[in-house]
Amino acid sequence: MDNRQQGNQQKERIAGLYQRVAARYGQIGPDLFSYVGEHLVERIGLSEGARVLDVAAGRGANLFAAARKVGPRGEVIGIDLAAGMVQETTAEIARRQLRNVRMFQMDAEALAFPDASFDALLCGFAIFLFPHLERTLVEFSRVLRPGGRLGISVARDLSPFARWYGEHITSYHQRYAIPLAAGGGKGREYAELPHYLSEAGFADVQLLQEQADFVYANAQEWWDSRWTHGPRFALEHMEPKILTRFKAEVLARLAQEEQQDGLHESMLVSYFLATNAK
Secondary structure, X not given: XXXXXXXXXXXXXXXXXXXXXXXXXXXXXXXXXXXXHHHHHHHHOOOOOOEEEEEOOOOOHHHHHHHHHHOOOOEEEEEEOOHHHXXXXXXXXXXXXXXXXXXXXXXXXXXXXXXXXXXXXEEEOOXXXXXXXXXXXXXXXXXXXXXXXXXXXEEEEOOHHHHHHHHHHHHHHHHHOOOOOOOOOHHHOHHHHHHHHHHXXXXXXXXXXXXXXXXXXXXXXXXXXXXXXXXXXXXXXXXXXXXXXXXXXXXXXXXXXXXXXXXXXEEEEEEEEEEEOO
């Protein structure tokens, strides 16, 4: 199987996963996606009247924050590979009666827009998913006008529990051949992103970071939230008996972390900002 076939299979798995989670994506527990979306939009510095593309828009965490910033004279277009995400977010756009915001189902590696179509491009919590990162970043550069701005967000859980959870689920992967993720590309190596951005034609690459604290009501809410985004993939591939045992072990460990006001998750949020030099 060649790289193209492997990439297409990976995209199918990713689209399928986010199709399954679309209805509840970001709806359980603290809404870290909206928090980071607001902060990404603040940091990229959108102007009123700007035209913005949000890649892998999901349920609109970046999309709606950008729409407020550009105002009625601007335009925000979101794309997502999963039809369910497009459907859910399109319904929310209609509910909010936004006339300058649209959603399309589209592959980030083949953006159906003319060159230099946008003043800014946003990509939240998705840069690690693209099978062919270099191709995707070249497309980002192509559809941005010269001097246009790119903003990417990622996050890493800093809590000791996160390290334990990663090691624990990896042990299950080794014992039972459970896949850990639907797919991923070079964007997983966050330290290498400035290099890839420069290679794709971006300049003035900045990395801004903050530590943010998110609180879940209890351990069960934390567990339920895992089923609404990426971590679901590994869990849904466990046999029922294995999943029952794994859940019991996780909840027992989480019980040790709970505080009086709930379960705290400390995240290191990274914002990569760059300017299109082409």
